[in-house]
Amino acid sequence: MTDHLPARLGLSQQFDCSYLTDRQEQLLVILEPSCYSSEKFEALLALGFRRSGDQIYRPHCPVCSACKSVRVLAQQFSPTKSQKRKLNKAKNQFTVTYSQQERLEYYPLYSKYITQRHQEGSMYPPEQSQYQSFLFCQWLPITFIELWHQEKLIAVAVTDCMNNAISAIYTFFDPDFEHFSLGTLMILEQIKFAQLHNKDFVYLGYQIDECAKMRYKTQFLPAQNRVADEWLTI
Incomplete structure (x- = not known):
C-alpha cells in the first residue's frame, strides 16, 4: 500500500477547477472498501491522497500537475x-x-x-x-x-x-x-x-x-x- 495504489480506483468527470479558473479538474477516487480505515488512509496520505467527507481522492488532471501535497x-x-x-x-x-x-x-x-x-x-x-x-x-x-x-x-x-x-x-x-x-x-x-x-x-x-x-x-x-x-x- 505504501508503494503502490490499490487495485480498485475510479476517475471522476472533468469539471471546472476551484483554484485555477483556466483549468479543468479531475479526481482519482479510492473505491476499495478496505482502504477506508485509519491505518490505510495514513498510507494513502503518503501517496498524495486526501479526504473529503467519507471519500478519499487525489487530483488526477489530464494536463495539469499544479497541486502538490504538502x-x-x-x-x-x-x-x-x-x-x-x-x-x-x-x-x-x-x-x-x-x-x-x-x-x-x-x-x-x-x-x-x-x-x-x-x-x-x-x-x-x-x-x-x-x-x-x-x-x-x-x-x-x-x-x-x-x-x-x-x-x-x-x-x-x-x-x-x-x-x-x-x-x-x-x-x-x-x-x-x-x-x-x-x-x-x-x-x-x-x-x-x-x-x-x-x-x-x-x-x-x-x-x-x-x-x-x-x-x-x-x-x-x-x-x-x-x-x-x-x-x-x-
Missing part, C-alpha cells in the same frame, strides 16, 4: 519570527480546547465564515447538508481543535488523526476576529497538537503555487512537497 515535519517545526508575533498577539486572548464531538455552535460559525469570506467559492451559499458531507467522516477519528474568546467560539480546525500523522481538513472562523490571523494560528495549533501527541507529520492538503490563496502552506517549515512520487524538502 506536509510539515511536526517534531522539527519551530515558528518563524512572524508566527511568534501572531502567537504573542493572541496570547491571553483565547483558550484552546479539543473535542471529539461536533458542537451546536459549529454550523452557525461555518455559515458566517463562508458567507463573509467565500462568496466566490463553490461552498457558497452555505448549506447544512453540504457542511456535513464535506467535513465529517464515519470511518475515521476526528479531533476538533477549538479557539474560544471567553464564552464565544471563534474558530474550529477539523483535524483527522492517525497513528503517526494528522491531516488538516478545514478551518473556519469568525471573520470579526480575522485581525488575529486565525488561519495561521489554527495551523500552529494543529502542529502543536501533533507535537504533543508524538505525530511525525501534519498534512496540509495541496499547495498550488499559481494560486495566491494556496501559497500560505509553505510558511510552516520544515516541510515537504510530494513531486513525481517523491517527498522533497521545500
